[in-house]
Every structure is written in structure tokens, then in C-alpha cells.
Amino acid sequence: MTDSVVASVRAHLLEQIGGPEPTAASVTFLGVEPLDVLRFALDDEGLVRYVTVGCSRHPMGDPGELVADPLRGPRAELVLTLSGGAGVASGVARTLAILAASPSVEGVVLVQDALLDVGEPLWKDAPFTSVLLDESTVADLPLPEPAESVRFLAAVPLTGNEAAWVRLRGADALREAWTEAGIDVRDPNRGAASL
DSSP states (O other): OHHHHHHHHHHHHHHHHOSSOOEEEEEEETTEEEEEEEEEOOOTTSEEEEEEESGGGSOOOOTTOSSOOSSOSOEEEEEEEEESOGGGGTTHHHHHHHHHHHHHHHOOOOOTTOEEEOSSOSSTTOSOOEEEEEEOSSOOBOOSTTSOOEEEEEEEEEOHHHHHHHHHHOHHHHHHHHHHHTOOTTOTTOOOOOO
16 A cells, blocks of 8 residues: 555656646665655645655554554655755755654644754855644545544744744744744745844
8 A cells, every 4th residue: 555655656746736747856865765755836826835745645644553554654754845946955854754664753743833943054154953744725635444644734934043042932922923924935045034
């Protein structure tokens, strides 16, 4: 079923996002199946999307379980949306692949409001070192029973101060601060929210 999930995810993304055929970067980590990061070209709103493909190959589960369920459990892929074109985030494909591999490598379950810290810039010269997972505009992909649907979670870049704010006050408080300040989180050159 794993190959069919990957093929279904790719077809779903092409249908949901549209536009010209995306470019793909394949990233491999020792002991983990390859992960692809698709880059969808600028759309009419001037946005470029980077989407992982392969994270949802297997369901995410509790790392404390002795035997992993091969069918049941949440599945997810990550979507990073940025304004400014393809050149603004050099090296981000590797970072997204690291985050997408975290369920297999570290037993992390990717869910809305999760804070994932990379510990280094998300891409070359970026002021962001972590992401907050949120809803994306890509609809869930239903899979045959008993498998759960694949969720497509927005990976919203955060500065170190914003990540600390999430740990202290929660994700909703940070979203309110962004709204009050009129911050577009898709802008790779944005400043941090005043917290």
C-alpha cells in the first residue's frame, strides 16, 4: 500500500494545487525511505508551495508501542507556502524533508499546533528556525479503509522568539499577535510579531 499512497498523494496535490508540473527534490536519510519535496511554481497570487511526499507512506504511531500498526494511525504531509518566488528559500527542501522524516526517525506525530524546532535556519539566511503546524488549503486525501486520511499541514516558519511564545502562551496566542500586527506569515522577509 505504501507505493500507492505516495502515488495518490502526488496525484491529489497536482489536482488540488494545479499549475505546471512541479519540480522535485528527493532526499534520503539512512534507514528511512526516500522523501520527495515538490516545488509548485508561482501561482496567480505570487505564491510558491513546497510540499513533502512520502511522510504519509506509513501511519504515525506511538513510539512506545512494541508493534506499529501498518494501516491505522494518522498520516500527514507538510506544505510550506511562501511569497516571492522559488529563489527565496534556497535549501528549504532538505529542511522540509528532515521535518517529514521526524515521525520515522524520532517518533514525532505531526498534528495541528505542533511546534517543530530545527535548531538552524530553515533555509539559507532565514531568520526562522522552527515551524508551527497549521491547517493548509490542501484538502485531506481519503484512503481506503481502515487507513486514515492523509492530512496536509501548513508548516508556518517561526523566529526563535515566536517559538518561545508558542511554548509559553500557545499557538492561538501567536496567531492573534500576527493578526493584530497584520503579519503575512507567507512573507519570507517578514519581521517577528511583537510579543
